Structures are given as structure tokens and as C-alpha cells.
Amino acid sequence: MIEVKRSSDFPSQEKMLKIEEPYVEATIITPKDYIGDVMKLANHKRGNFKDMQYISPERVEIKYAMPLSEIIVDFFNLLKSITSGFASLDYEFLKYRPSDMIKLDILVAGEKVDELSTIIHKEKAYQMGREVTQRLRKLIPRQNFEVSIQAAIGKRVVAKERIAPFRKDVTAGLYGGDITRKRKVLEKQKSGKKKMKRIGTFSYSVSYIWRRD
The missing domain is CATH 3.30.70.240 (Alpha-Beta Plaits)
Incomplete structure (x- = not known):
């Protein structure tokens, strides 16, 4: 036991x-x-x-x-x-x-946040997962890369939110010309953000989830 x-x-x-x-x-x-x-x-x-x-x-x-x-x-x-x-x-x-209790994990940017994990009755896991992910989406600041927020039971994701990255208009200085040039610039930006997402980190406080608006 x-x-x-x-x-x-x-x-x-x-x-x-x-x-x-x-x-x-x-x-x-x-x-x-x-x-x-x-x-x-x-x-x-x-x-x-x-x-x-x-x-x-x-x-x-x-x-x-x-x-x-x-x-x-x-x-x-x-x-x-x-x-x-x-x-x-x-x-x-x-x-x-x-009792039918389970462990609900919260993952931010692919990393499990142990401080936000909780033991909860199975019937309430989905609702709690939705509430936590939605609240974190509102409270965590936007980054230069996309941030995913997930609630999971084991390997099964029961709720998911995303924080969209800042978008910079990299084509603002391009006037006229071939449309393929703009596409190349946008593809380069997209590639850079993918790399940033792989290596990017950011700081956040677990108190976000408890803070009252």
C-alpha cells in the first residue's frame, strides 16, 4: 500500500x-x-x-x-x-x-509542470483540464514562438490551447516585384520560427494559475 x-x-x-x-x-x-x-x-x-x-x-x-x-x-x-x-x-x-482517481498533468511548451499536476476524480478531469489550459492561455505572455498548453492523463491529451507567436510583417519593405520574392521571405521567417520553437525557452510563474483577474 x-x-x-x-x-x-x-x-x-x-x-x-x-x-x-x-x-x-x-x-x-x-x-x-x-x-x-x-x-x-x-x-x-x-x-x-x-x-x-x-x-x-x-x-x-x-x-x-x-x-x-x-x-x-x-x-x-x-x-x-x-x-x-x-x-x-x-x-x-x-x-x-x-474511488476512480487519476493524475492530471499540465504541459507548457512540451514540458510537464509538476507544480500544476493534480490528483482528481476521473469524472472531473476533462472540465479541470479545460479550465486550467484556458486560464494559462490568457495569463502567459505571448512569445516569439508558438506555445502549446496541454492537459493530459498519462499519454492522452484531454484539453489543449495554444498561444500564437508575435507576427512581424517581414514583407513591409518589399514593394512590387515578383510574388515569389515575398514567398521566399515568408518561408525564411517560418523556418526561423520553427528553429526558435525548438530551442526557445521562457520564464513563467506557477502563480499564474491562481492569480485572480
């Missing part, structure tokens, strides 16, 4: 018989007017309904068994948002349960 504490510890699929993740019992106390929204959020976060009871005419206690990973990311903030700040949350460990 291997205890995985970070994405870099996640073993390859062929080495695993099963995967288990920690579950907690989440206790949510909310005004009755928000019951529907709270249950919708909990279900979206892979929660399993356990119990609900009124603790007063206006307040309800709802219990769910939920993956710990869904709780610690953004559940509390979302809960506060949909209940106008009135709901409270408490949770305690239940046990480990079998």
Missing part, C-alpha cells in the same frame, strides 16, 4: 489494484430557505446524503458523506456564497473508500 501525499507520488495505472480516498462526514447547518441550493452543491461535490433534521423552525442540519478533497478546495467558500454567509460547516473523518 502506498500513501499518496502529493501528485508526484501517484503511481502509474498498471501498478495499481485500486485507489482509495479519505471521506468525511460533513455537517451543514443552514436556514431552511437554502436547503435546495446546499443539497445541489453537496451532490455536485460527490457527496452522499445521510440525514437531515430541523433543529429549529428556521434552521436545518444536513449530513453528507463527502470526499475530503472536495471539502478542502473551495466547498466552504461556495457554501457561504450560496447561503449569503448564514450556513456553517463542520466535518470529521469517516474512512477511506474506493
Whole structure:
């Protein structure tokens, strides 16, 4: 048995018989007017309904068994948002349960960014891959060469974006003449960009993905 504490510890699929993740019992106390929204959020976060009871005419206690990973990311903030700040949350460990978890890798310019790799439920991998690649496309500055951004599960790419290179009008100084001359200049530029793409590097911060616009 291997205890995985970070994405870099996640073993390859062929080495695993099963995967288990920690579950907690989440206790949510909310005004009755928000019951529907709270249950919708909990279900979206892979929660399993356990119990609900009124603790007063206006307040309800709802219990769910939920993956710990869904709780610690953004559940509390979302809960506060949909209940106008009135709901409270408490949770305690239940046990480990079998789960279909996978490792989602992010590649920038063909290089894997370990800091952006994450362990996520298979059902949410595509959505997460799309969100991360789209956000990075908006935040990483353009270069003189094309930059590809990919989200992959193993060797399978599930989402892809590209940052187009700067384009310089190398034919601006050419007036009239044979069209083949312009084509030669453009082909030379294209060849130069291919070479730059092979050897070009650039610096970027992993904080791009967490920064808020």
C-alpha cells in the first residue's frame, strides 16, 4: 500500500489494484430557505446524503458523506456564497473508500509542470483540464514562438490551447516585384520560427494559475 501525499507520488495505472480516498462526514447547518441550493452543491461535490433534521423552525442540519478533497478546495467558500454567509460547516473523518482517481498533468511548451499536476476524480478531469489550459492561455505572455498548453492523463491529451507567436510583417519593405520574392521571405521567417520553437525557452510563474483577474 502506498500513501499518496502529493501528485508526484501517484503511481502509474498498471501498478495499481485500486485507489482509495479519505471521506468525511460533513455537517451543514443552514436556514431552511437554502436547503435546495446546499443539497445541489453537496451532490455536485460527490457527496452522499445521510440525514437531515430541523433543529429549529428556521434552521436545518444536513449530513453528507463527502470526499475530503472536495471539502478542502473551495466547498466552504461556495457554501457561504450560496447561503449569503448564514450556513456553517463542520466535518470529521469517516474512512477511506474506493474511488476512480487519476493524475492530471499540465504541459507548457512540451514540458510537464509538476507544480500544476493534480490528483482528481476521473469524472472531473476533462472540465479541470479545460479550465486550467484556458486560464494559462490568457495569463502567459505571448512569445516569439508558438506555445502549446496541454492537459493530459498519462499519454492522452484531454484539453489543449495554444498561444500564437508575435507576427512581424517581414514583407513591409518589399514593394512590387515578383510574388515569389515575398514567398521566399515568408518561408525564411517560418523556418526561423520553427528553429526558435525548438530551442526557445521562457520564464513563467506557477502563480499564474491562481492569480485572480
